Ligand code: SF4
Ligand code: SF4
């Protein structure tokens with residue numbers, strides 16, 4: 001038992017973290033949805049991390065589909081919760097701390113202090129589709145286009161602020177349709193950019209407004225890839241295969257594209273010397 005806990009401390013810690021959120025929210029709100037929601041997501045992520053640590057090839061796709069489809073289809077389409085960034089602004093302006101605001105706080109604002117951009121690697125329903133495209137390893141240099149994300153971020157904020165300033169009616173309905181239309185645009189743009197740049201994650205690197213929240217906290221992430229340099233033979237296979245262009249051989253917080261790591265584990269799987277790990 002001790003050996004199992006030691007070898008799987010990251011999946012176990014992750015599950016406990018989500019379970020703590022699930023139980024705390026259930027007890028404070030008396031809403032059983034939170035118990036189900038965070039237990040389900042935490043269990044999917046913990047099982048995926050467990051499979052990943054045993055080098056199972058489709059571990060991450062399993063989690064992405066389990067969590068991504070649940071959020072997109074069940075929460076977004078069936079329950080009509082706008083879980084996009086517009087939904088976050090909407091509930092924030094209403095002063096309601098539930099649904100999208102809780103989701104953003106856990107997955108994208110506070111959570112990244114612990115699990116970095118795990119959201120992007122394991123749960124995002126946009127990333128879930130982009131990762132199925134052919135350019136899993138980016139071809140060519142990364143472009144200097146990250147500034148676009150800030151424009152999209154401001155547009156999403158202005159859109160929702162405008163609805164409140166001009167006292168537009170039927171906001172719930174507008175939020176539902178902006179979720180549907182927004183996702184169609186994100187998917188279309190994401191797929192188009194992947195083929196133009198020959199890089200599945202081009203949308204994540206240049207366009208996605210959520211990274212404005214994700215990047216600052218993930219700089220301090222507790223879970224991160226580090227290198228045991230006594231094992232490393234400097235073959236560079238890890239860096240060449242990273243979908244996010246992270247320089248994971250540099251252990252410092254300031255490493256190149258360090259806040260882009262989605263904890264996908266590809267570098268660790270590719271390393272012939274098992275020199276990379278998620279241990280601190
Ligand atoms: S960067 Fe944006 S689109 Fe990409 S996986 Fe993260 S949240 Fe999803
Ligand atoms: S390949 Fe490694 S460094 Fe690159 S995103 Fe995946 S886990 Fe992070």
Ligand code: SF4
Pocket residue numbers: 227231232233234235236237238239249270271272273274275276
């Ligand atoms: S793949 Fe492994 S051995 Fe090669 S450079 Fe990366 S960490 Fe070092």
